[in-house]
Amino acid sequence: MLQKYALEMKNIDKEYFGNKVLKGVDLKVKPGEIHALLGENGAGKSTLMNILFGMPVIHSTGGFSGEVSMDGKKIEIKSPDEAMEKGIGMVHQEFMLVPGFTIAENIKLNREVLKYNPISNAFKKDSLRFLDYKKMNKDARKALDTLGIDIDEWVKVAGLPVGYMQFVEIAREIDKSNVKVLVFDEPTAVLTESEAKTLIKAMKKLAQSGIAILFITHRLDEVMDAADNITILRDGELVATRKKEETNVLEIAELMVGRKVEVTNKAKKEEQESQETIISIKNLNVDMPGEEVKGINLDIKKGEILGIGGLAGQGKIGIANGLMGLYKTTGDIEFKGEKLKLNDTRSVLNKGLAFVSEDRKGVGLLLDSSIQQNIVITAMQIKESFLKKYGIFSQLDKKGIVNHAVSMIKKLDIRCTGPLQATRRLSGGNQQKVCIARALTLEPEVLLVSEPTRGIDIGAKKLVLDLLVQLNDELGMTVVITSSELAELRSISDRIAIIAEGKVEGILKPDASDADFGLMMAGEYNKLRGKEAI
Amino acid sequence: MTESIKTITKKVGLPRLIISSFFVFLIIASIGLGLPLDRTLTNIIRRFGMFGVLVLAMVPAIQCGIGPNFALPLGIICGILGEIISIEFGFVGFTAFIVAILISIPFATIIGVGYGNLLNKIKGSEMLVAAYAALSVVYFMCIMWVTLPFKHPQMIWPIGKGLRVTIALEAFFGYVLNDFADFSIAGVHIPTGLLMFFLLCCFVVWLYTRSKTGMAMKAAGDNPKFALASGINVDRSRIIGTTLSTILGAVGIIVYHQSYGYIQLYDAPQYMGFATVAAVLIGGATARKAKISHVLLGVLLFQGLLAVALPVANEVVKGSNLAEVLRMVIQNGIILYALTQVVGGE
Structure with a gap:
């Protein structure tokens, strides 16, 4: 018998200006299923979701090829409005709420319940109807109850804890009577652990009511906790679809990262284990919006190429910017045994550090x-x-x-x-x-390079990377390269520090296993390996 | 043919092309109306030198990132202070002119630094704040002109209190630059000293933009984030630029007054800022970019246009105030046009 899927995306191809970002991706979600969508930054998750929602960015760049169907019927979604009409809902990562409105008003925003009144009757104009607060509050209550949230619907959103705002967002989506597929885009990123647990409970409850849930996240333990099925994307390709019971965190991590590392590696220097430390970073905090660094300890060895990797928003970009004093920084940094003056770009440049910014x-x-x-x-x-x-x-x-x-x-x-x-x-x-x-x-003695290959074509990428290796080889320049592309870090670095949640999750050799890299990027390495050690 | 027209249009810019053609048209019209050409040209050249330094004051302001300095009246008032103090001390002739400049510079430096600090606190709305800063200071000084204890009989009202609205400079330092090494060709008077002084100021500013501090200032104005990452103190650069602009404003008004022959007090400085902004913008500057060449071309076009348009308009519609109206329309139209080009353009 043919299984009916709430949502089915078949053989999706998409390219941006000749650059293929999705190659034949399939995604099937059954009603009542929680389906996790995993992948590194740039794996194609957002593009896939943009296609699902008919975002203008897709259509203005030449559309896509492939099929999208809901409940077995082929559909075409040309705009976010249409997606909403068809019953696809999205819980945004950033909250889109009006702070001065009550929870009920926010939930009903632009879908207000209206009632007739003497004026609208007199003028025979629908646009003069009043809001039916009683009905709206009742609807809001119902949605909140479905989520199992104990909060009054007449409270103003301003001042609510972040976790609750997230729930209001979700309540708004499920209040739409026809919602069949609900997408959660990294919903737990801003939540505390206990809030995240409540959220996952609510997700499960929603799924039981027959809504198909697509769950995008970087936290692997949540995936194992909540999801029924898991789809993993990498470089725009579908890598694997797994049932939760048949897999484990390790395998997922490996699948997310795994790529044949082209070891275009430079002629390996003889292992020089006990090198002199040129920069020693202790308890570095950098207040860079979106890339906060929260207490990093890191030693940079003289003459090495140190890679700094990690997912977007985890704080890897903040390190170099903090060292250069471009954002408010606290902590202790020693450069060649001398204390480096923080928040003073001039003196840092004077000391012999140079910086190539990620924001070219x-x-x-x-x-x-x-x-x-x-x-x-x-x-x-x-x-x-x-x-x-x-x-x-x-x-x-x-x-x-x-x-x-x-x-x-x-x-x-x-x-x-x-x-x-x-x-x-x-x-x-x-x-x-x-x-x-x-x-x-x-x-400079130390060159800090951030995202050197972002937005440049493949040929130029290789030239830039080769140049860094050459500088390191010939001039003995210490190079610290921060990049979102793990493969590129692994091809030129001597050591790679992976940053997760503003801290150093661990330092790996470029030839370490994919699984280790994957776990570290997801911030699960110490949790998991730590447990094994016990 | 069309190709070359296109490249010329692109290089010079359509607005400048239109204004230049209008300028030429007016000159021809003035000849047609029987206005003497030599007088017209004399007028254009005199106005060019007279306004030049004031317009030059826009360059450091725009380059350091505070945008067109609508608060030029701050500098102008410092210049006026220099002038009347110099007269009060009894100086005459060239000495009075030099002393006026020397006295005005410390005033302008203090005011410029203070105003630069103010602008650093309100980044992003400099132009709006500038316009109001200028207005409030001009009117504050209206009180001061009445109350300051100046005694020189040719500056104060014969009856009552305070300084006169206009002070004739004939007896002090009027026309000292204009008449320095001046000569006439075919009835056109060339005020050599005035032009030399203006070009000298341009040269000094040009040298400054090629110095270390000047380069830092330009970088800070061009891209503050870049400047920060290069260890440049952006706030300090902005203060330097603002101060320089204020000083040039002070020197500029002294040059202007000596050429005009009168010091104008009270609310006269109020609209000076607008005229100078319009001039530099007409010359091809934007609210983010300005060069000396923009100043030269801008002063020539803007002041030249006024110098020709006023008599022509008076000739065409006799006994009307059309000339003044025309001036306001041109001046504010240019500012409006240029400001619409700021946003969106990269």
Whole structure:
């Protein structure tokens, strides 16, 4: 007998500008099932959900191929409105609530229950009807009860604990009478452990009422707790679909990360175990919005390439930004045995650290200035190079600047029309090289590079990575590379620190097993391995 | 042919092209109406030198990231203070002019630093705050002009209290720059000293933008986040830029007054800011980018336009106030146009 699925997505293909992000992905969810969707950042989860919701970004980039059906009937979803009509609901990661409204008002927002009154009757206009608060509160109560939440529906949302806001969001979705499929996009990311437990209980309760639930998360233990089935995506491909009973956390972790690591690895240096520590970080806290660092301890060895990996939002980006003093930072950092002044970019640059920002266009470049100006300006400000001095006055040394820029352009193979070209006109890879050239002009001892290959094409990626290895090899420069792409970290790093929830989850060799990497990225490594140890 | 027109249009910018053609059209019209060309040209050149330094004050302001300095009247008032103190001390001629500048600079520095600090607290709404800062200071000084204890008989009202609304400079330092090494060609008067002084100021500012501090200031204005990551003190750069702009405003008004022949007090400085902003914008600057070349072209077009448009308009519609209306329409129209170009454009 043919099993009827609440939602079935078949053979979904999607490409963005020739870049395939989904390749033949299938997803089947039965009514009353909790189905977990797993994958690293960039695995294609959000794209898949965007397709499901008919987001404009999909249609404005050429649509997708494949089939979506609900209850066995093929459907076409062209807009989020249509998705809603068809009974697909979404619980957002960021709360979309009006703080000044009551819970009931929020739940009923834009779907208010209305009643007739003398004025609307007199003018025979539906738009003059009043809100039926009694009915609205009753509906809201019902939705909250379904979730098993004991909170009054007339309370204002402003000031509610985060966990409750999440429940209000969910209540709003299930109050829509026709909801058949409900998507939870990392619902537990902002919740405390006990709140997350309540949420999962509520999810199970919802599933029992016949709603199909798609559960997107990074927390593997929650998956094992809640899900019936698990689908894992990697690099836009469907890797595996597993029944919960037939798998375990280890296997899932492995499946999420696993990829044949192309060991384009540099000629391995002989193991130098007891190297000198060049930067010692103790209890580092960085207040970078979205990438908070919460107490990191890390030693960076002289002459190594240290990779810093982890999922987005876990704090890996915050480390380099904190070291450079770009966001409010506390903790102890020692550089070559000397205390590093925190929150003082100038002194850090002076000490011999240089930074290539992850935000190339926002922080890394003066887009309307020439390549040569971009390359020399930091060195000019910090080391007073490329300046001619006349007493207290200074003038820039045009000849020196041009010569240096031309040699950098040659050395790093920056494709441009000349040193005077504005950096805005360069391709992503060449812009990145300008950023690196600027950092190198400082002649740093330690080079911090964040997301060096984000948004640049494959050929340029390899060039940039090779360049980092070359700098490390030839000049003995210590390189700290932060990247979301684990494969790239594993191909060039000596050691890789994985950051989870603002802390160092562990440090691995690039050839460590996929499972270990997967567990660490999910923040489960110490929990699991710790248990085994006992 | 169309290709080359397109590239020219792109390089010069459509607004400048239209305004330039209008300018040329007006000059031709003025000849047609029988207005003497030599007088017109004399007027254009004089106004060019007269307004130049004031417009130049916009460059450091825009480059350091505070946008067009609508609060130029702050600098102007410092300049006026310098002038009347210099006169009060009894200086005359070139000395009076130099002393006026020397006295005004410390005032402008203090005011500029203070105002720069204020602007650092309200990043993002500089232009709005600037306009109000200018208004309030201008009117505060209206009280001061009455109460400050100046005694020079040619500056105060013969009866009653306070300084006069306009102070004639004939006896002090009027036209000292204009008449320095001046000459005439075919009836066109060339105020050599005035032009030289303006170009000298441009050169100094140009040198400054190529110094270490100048480069830091430009980077801070261009991309504050970049500047921060390069160890540049963005707030300090903004204060320097604001101060420089205020000082140039002070020097600029002294140059302006000596060429005009009168000091104008009370609410006269109020609209100066708008005229200078309009001039630099007409020259091709935006609220985020400005170069010396924008100043040169902008002053020529804006002031030249006014110099020709006023007599032409008066000739066409006799006995009306059309010229003044036209000036306001052009000036505010340009500002409005330029400000709409700020948002959205990368």
